[in-house]
Amino acid sequence: VQLVESGGGLVQPGGSLRLSCTTSGFTLDYYVIGWFRQAPGKEREGISCLSKSGASMYYSDSVKGRFTISKDNAKNTVFLQINSLKPEDTAVYYCAADPGSDLHGTCQVPEYDYWGQGTQVTVSS
Numbered sequence: 001v002q003l004v005e006s007g008g009g010l011v012q013p014g015g016s017l018r019l020s021c022t023t024s025g026f027t028l029d030y031y032v033i034g035w036f037r038q039a040p041g042k043e044r045e046g047i048s049c050l051s052k053s054g055a056s057m058y059y060s061d062s063v064k065g066r067f068t069i070s071k072d073n074a075k076n077t078v079f080l081q082i083n084s085l086k087p088e089d090t091a092v093y094y095c096a097a098d099p100g101s102d103l104h105g106t107c108q109v110p111e112y113d114y115w116g117q118g119t120q121v122t123v124s125s
Helices: none
Strands: 002-006 009-011 017-024 032-038 045-050 057-059 067-072 077-082 091-098 119-123
Touching: 002 091, 017 032, 017 091, 017 119, 032 067, 032 077, 045 067, 057 067, 077 091
Parallel strands: 009 119
Antiparallel strands: 002 017, 017 077, 032 045, 032 091, 045 057, 067 077, 091 119
């Protein structure tokens, strides 16, 4: 099982990025996929996760209305479109896979067994 994030970078406030999580070694339909982020000195937080079918998703209050999670099973890739970026969105962004039960609420770090190495997003003018 492997997950590789890409798409991070330096962006000005108000800008947008599209993060990608390319997966291999497993079938997306059988896993809940989550996006997490960790800012310096802070705990890793779950910001968005997607059910196995892709029909249900969760967004934390801090990103709701600005971030959109989606997936392309044919490309084995999960996306996170992030808009209206703010300086407080600066963090390392991780994707993770949970092979257990389907999405049933929030994204909790302990539920996810497989993690990517992260991609840095920096929001600064």
